[in-house]
Amino acid sequence: MTARTAIAATSAALAPACLAAALWLAATAPAPAPVAAQEGAGNPARGRIVYEANCVHCHRKDGAGGVKVTATAPPARSFATARFWRGRSDSQLHRAIAVGFPKSGMVAWKDLLKPQQIRDVVAYLRVAFQPR
Numbered sequence: 001m002t003a004r005t006a007i008a009a010t011s012a013a014l015a016p017a018c019l020a021a022a023l024w025l026a027a028t029a030p031a032p033a034p035v036a037a038q039e040g041a042g043n044p045a046r047g048r049i050v051y052e053a054n055c056v057h058c059h060r061k062d063g064a065g066g067v068k069v070t071a072t073a074p075p076a077r078s079f080a081t082a083r084f085w086r087g088r089s090d091s092q093l094h095r096a097i098a099v100g101f102p103k104s105g106m107v108a109w110k111d112l113l114k115p116q117q118i119r120d121v122v123a124y125l126r127v128a129f130q131p132r
Ligand code: HEC
Pocket: 050, 051, 054, 055, 056, 057, 058, 059, 069, 073, 074, 075, 076, 077, 088, 092, 093, 096, 097, 101, 104, 105, 106, 107, 109, 121
């Protein structure tokens, strides 16, 4: 028996055991709450890439915002204050990014980003800018 066929034979023998373990875990693990599934499910490292490609020209690299799209539009929000983070959950941020602020010049990012990319960018905002 070559090494490769030995590995194939071993994994074939292990597969049913893995499946049984997975089914057992699925049956015993408590179902996660829908919000919990969204909170914290983002990857900040990938979110940084999304942020730097799409958000920095209004919210700036340091998250301080302030850029106005037109003279009368409200400035892009600063993420660098404790006030911003008070009372904003990840799912609220997700929703705000998804629907955007069309009147203020921020597009509905759900048309351009995947839901996972929005979760990633939310995770990045929190890690990079929330004052500690
Ligand atoms: C063209 C400029 C522009 C770009 C690009 C932009 N934003 Fe904004 N953003 C704004 C403005 C302006 C506001 C404030 C809207 C208001 O107050 O009416 C805002 C507000 C926000 C808020 C505040 C929501 C809240 O709860 O108050 C978040 C979060 C946000 N943006 C995230 C992002 C992310 C993430 C990106 C990149 C994917 C992005 N923005 C790209 C202009 C922009």
